[in-house]
Amino acid sequence: MRIWLSTAMLLLFTFLLVPGAGAATDSATCFGCHGSMEGDVKVEQEKYSKSVHGSFDCVTCHMAPKGDQHQGLGGAAPDKSVKELAASLAHKSTKDPIAQSACITCHPDLYEAYKKSVHGQNVITKKSTDGPVCTNCHGSPHYIQARPSAESKVHLFNVVESCGKCHEEKHMSEKYGFSPLVMERYLESFHGRKLKLGHAGAPSCASCHGSHDIKSAKDPSSPVGNLENKKKTCSECHSGATEKFVAAITHKPLHPIAHWSEIGLILLTVGTFIFIIIHVLLDIYADIRDRLFRKGGNH
Amino acid sequence: MDKNIPQEIERFDLSVRIQHIIMFTTFLLLSFTGWGLKYAYVQPSSAWITIWGGAKVAGIIHRVAGIIMLMDFVYHQFYLLNLARKKDLRLTIVPMPKDVIDAFHNFMYFFGFRKERPYFGKFNYMQKFDYWAVYWGMFIIGSSGLFLAFPVTASMLFPAFTTQWIWDILFIMHSDEALLAIVFILIFHFYNEHLRSEVFPMNWMWLTGKMTIEQLKHHHPAEYDYLYGKDKKK
Incomplete structure (x- = not known):
């Protein structure tokens, strides 16, 4: 049954x-x-x-x-x-x-x-x-979440990471001829840093390069593909952007002049640190010595 | 003690004290907000920036504080000019060859080869270093900061051949030298004016502007002798 x-x-x-x-x-x-x-x-x-x-x-x-x-x-x-x-x-x-x-x-x-x-x-x-x-x-x-959602992979604050999945790959940059440091140079720029800190006005990759209709930066029809387009694209935030202004962002490795200036400034900074730290330590040493062994010496 | 020698003397007048307060207030604001951007990828930078009202507000605070600091600096130049006009300006803060000798003597003293501190004037070489470091900071960090705050205008000032590297240099100048300034203040200035056993927790001169005559005699003997003469010493 x-x-x-x-x-x-x-x-x-x-x-x-x-x-x-x-x-x-x-x-x-x-x-x-x-x-x-x-x-x-x-x-x-x-x-x-x-x-x-x-x-x-x-x-x-x-x-x-x-x-x-x-x-x-x-x-x-x-x-x-x-x-x-x-x-x-x-x-x-x-x-x-x-x-x-x-x-x-x-x-x-x-x-x-x-x-x-x-x-x-x-x-x-x-x-x-x-x-x-x-x-x-x-x-x-x-x-899939709508783009305004913080969980969306193409949300302003997430899209850079999504692009990076391919664009920070060395074999991709070699094969397609874009700058191998494109991600690194963007991330360390003011744009990248501000975006990281949650500045809603900071541009992501897509803000300048486009999204579904994205073109190679070497393609003249890209929003960053020629001088006129670059001026127009930069002007969306930096009104009055000129030819000299738009040259600022290339995502290329540091120019040798900038590279050596950086090294010079780092040496200066480290040199000053070493000097002041030694100076302060010696000062502390002399202070303790005088208090212990030279009554009324320095004070 | 000679009747003509006062108990204490004024080293910093009210104007200078106010200039100093504006300087360190804006310095702290700039450091706090700038630090979050410099170390944006080091946690908890985002939380830190949220305390300052988010990236946008922190950026506004940074710019406003920077401009106030530059104005404070420019005001100081007019203050000096005014002193010069009143024939009241002594060039006691200008680095002299004697400062190199003083520094050498001070190190001799550190290592125990001399019994006494050097025969310091109104400002010793460390204080001069502290003072002129601000000028270095204003020219390097202040100028680059202005250029970075108004990039479109700045781009018109730079010749075309610089465009490939000038922005990176400005950024490095601003960021690295700001770190230098912060660490310099934290170590050198804080030790000399806050942590040193005889001034801890702080050298109150920033508020009172006054130094006792004993301190002057002890720390700035050359200045004491200049003011009251060697023969009046005892």
């Missing part, structure tokens, strides 16, 4: 949880497994539900999940643009290129800008594995 009852319940749940092919699968079904799995396939349901896309069903993006275990699960058939993008991202996005490409369904304008950017060109046209797709900058697609 009990066995019959259990079997009947199991069958009932099986039919409830696995709807027939063609019908959209709801997130609860997915979280039944993926909420408690380990590793890459785990998705934290609570964190997901608080993300900007938290109200979506999983199959909104994972339209056609692979593998036998997903048989009968899925959403609407991907449209032409998603399929095309998925094909061109397949070398970069090995897990689920369809899901990676699904962003363009709702964000076609950003995709258009990205496609023309130096990043998009590299990934889509040149089929390189270097260069970011959406999730490389925005973080895990399951936990």
Whole structure:
């Protein structure tokens, strides 16, 4: 009797949880497994539900999940643009290129800008594995926060770190010819320091270089790609920026004159420290000596 | 004791005392706010800057304090000119060859080769060092600070060939020499005017402006002799 009852319940749940092919699968079904799995396939349901896309069903993006275990699960058939993008991202996005490409369904304008950017060109046209797709900058697609949120990977205070993931890599700077010290020189600049301290007016990488439509700084159409654009970009904060002014920021290594001036000033500073410390110590020594051995000597 | 010799003499008049108060108040404000930016990547810099009202407010405090300090410095030059006009200006703070000899004698005394401190004048070489360090700071840190505060204007003053390195140099000048100034004050000035056993916890002259005649005789014998003459000494 009990066995019959259990079997009947199991069958009932099986039919409830696995709807027939063609019908959209709801997130609860997915979280039944993926909420408690380990590793890459785990998705934290609570964190997901608080993300900007938290109200979506999983199959909104994972339209056609692979593998036998997903048989009968899925959403609407991907449209032409998603399929095309998925094909061109397949070398970069090995897990689920369809899901990676699904962003363009709702964000076609950003995709258009990205496609023309130096990043998009590299990934889509040149089929390189270097260069970011959406999730490389925005973080895990399951936990994306809106940019004003401090948790967003592209928030003003976090975006520098996101860019740094590739741009402080030596092999990247060698391959693509940007300054190997670009991150270091930015971080030690007034801009970088102010941003670190939470100055909302301080510029991040994206403030000057752009984001989805980013161009190589060597590309004349970049906001920092030629003199006129540089003047315009700098003027957004420093009104009246001139040709001489915009030359200030290059992210290049220190010029030899600056380098040797720095060493000169450090020597001067250290030399003065040594002199005053010795002077003070000797003064203390003479003071103690006189008090102990020379009554009324110095005092 | 001779009737003509007073119990104490005024070393710093009221104007100088006020100049000093403005100087150290702005110095502390500049140090506190600037330190957070210099060591932005050393925790707890962000928390420290929050105490000063956040990066934006701290930046405003820094700029305002810097301009007040520069004005204090400029005022001091007019104060000196006014003393000169009144024929009241003695060049007692100007470094002289005797200061090198005094320093040498002082080290001899430290090492026990001389029984007495050197025959110091109104200001000894350490005090002169302290005084002229402010001039160094004003020219190096003050000028670079002004250029960095008004970069667009400053960029027009610099010739084109300097643009590749001038900003880095200005930044290093401002930041490194500020560290030098802070450490100099913390070690040299604080030891001489606060921690030294005979003045601890502080040399009250910054408020009273006065020094007893015994102290003058002991620490600045040349000045005592200048004022009251060797024959009046006993």
